[in-house]
Amino acid sequence: MFRLVVVVVCALSTLSMPLPALGALSWLYFADLQGIRAVRTNGTGFTDVLPNGFAAPIELRVDEAGSRVFFVNGAGANNWLSSTSITGGTVQNIHQATSSFINIAYNPTLDRVYGGDPGFDQIVGVNPNGSGATALVTTPNSNGFEVNDATGQVYYTERFSPRIGRVNSNGAGNTTILMTSLITGMIDAWTIDLDIAAGHMYFGGRRSSDLTNRIQRANLDGTGFTDVLSTAGVIKALRLDVPNGKMYWAEGNLIRRANLDGTGLETVFTHSTTIWGLDVTPVPAPAGVSVFLGGLLALHRRRR
Numbered sequence: 001m002f003r004l005v006v007v008v009v010c011a012l013s014t015l016s017m018p019l020p021a022l023g024a025l026s027w028l029y030f031a032d033l034q035g036i037r038a039v040r041t042n043g044t045g046f047t048d049v050l051p052n053g054f055a056a057p058i059e060l061r062v063d064e065a066g067s068r069v070f071f072v073n074g075a076g077a078n079n080w081l082s083s084t085s086i087t088g089g090t091v092q093n094i095h096q097a098t099s100s101f102i103n104i105a106y107n108p109t110l111d112r113v114y115g116g117d118p119g120f121d122q123i124v125g126v127n128p129n130g131s132g133a134t135a136l137v138t139t140p141n142s143n144g145f146e147v148n149d150a151t152g153q154v155y156y157t158e159r160f161s162p163r164i165g166r167v168n169s170n171g172a173g174n175t176t177i178l179m180t181s182l183i184t185g186m187i188d189a190w191t192i193d194l195d196i197a198a199g200h201m202y203f204g205g206r207r208s209s210d211l212t213n214r215i216q217r218a219n220l221d222g223t224g225f226t227d228v229l230s231t232a233g234v235i236k237a238l239r240l241d242v243p244n245g246k247m248y249w250a251e252g253n254l255i256r257r258a259n260l261d262g263t264g265l266e267t268v269f270t271h272s273t274t275i276w277g278l279d280v281t282p283v284p285a286p287a288g289v290s291v292f293l294g295g296l297l298a299l300h301r302r303r304r
Helices: 002-013 289-303
Strands: 026-031 036-040 047-050 057-063 068-073 080-085 092-096 103-107 112-117 122-126 134-138 142-147 154-158 161-167 175-179 188-195 200-207 212-219 226-231 236-241 246-251 254-259 266-270 277-282
Touching (some): 026 057, 057 277, 103 142, 112 142, 134 161, 226 254, 236 277
Parallel strands (some): 142 188
Antiparallel strands (some): 036 047, 068 080, 080 092, 212 226, 236 246, 254 266
């Protein structure tokens, strides 16, 4: 037993990256118009992924399988959909906006990146290498949107219209799912995310009747509308951590979270400046850990 412990300690000491503590299962990647940062979901481990000067990111999405971060690069006209490694480094420009991209989504099933170009009234889909760019749907002021990875359908909000729409991955079947004229008390939704397993969409924005900032929920077909919670500040970049039953969002310079039912509201992290984009992702396994632990488990089984 003593020799086995020594082997474990020595092997772990040779790893180039630290082994994450038990329970530290997720990271929050966020953009602040100056760089891309990351912090654990318990508020610790703050790090610069892309420091100031490498990009001017607005929104982002993490591709866990590809170890990439896709982001809107630049806050002005003719900005870009770009990508970088989850550990930072070289920035690759993928596709330039006709007007200006504001939001972004990624579908790992189709390996497609989507950018909302409200100045040109469209959502654009493109491959990560920049090929195959197509206008998915023409819609005024598309703001927040997210992809149903199972079906490829894109759910989107409109910045100056109290409407949530849905369109197929080939641009067909564009339809209205929710509108304030049909739902009493619905907000003007600005940001949206999907809980596919439960058949729910969550969306954040402001309710015009009382100017309160709220997160609301409905079924993916628009039924089952309900209020989830209200907040003091403007809600940006609402993201769901379904496996852990949490939702996260940016609120000024704060990252906040709550349970999916709206309870347990708390502030996770306070940043030095306004946060614009946010995504939540499992911690990438440090190099060599999975191989080493797999071998250790096999050794343990042989010794039993």
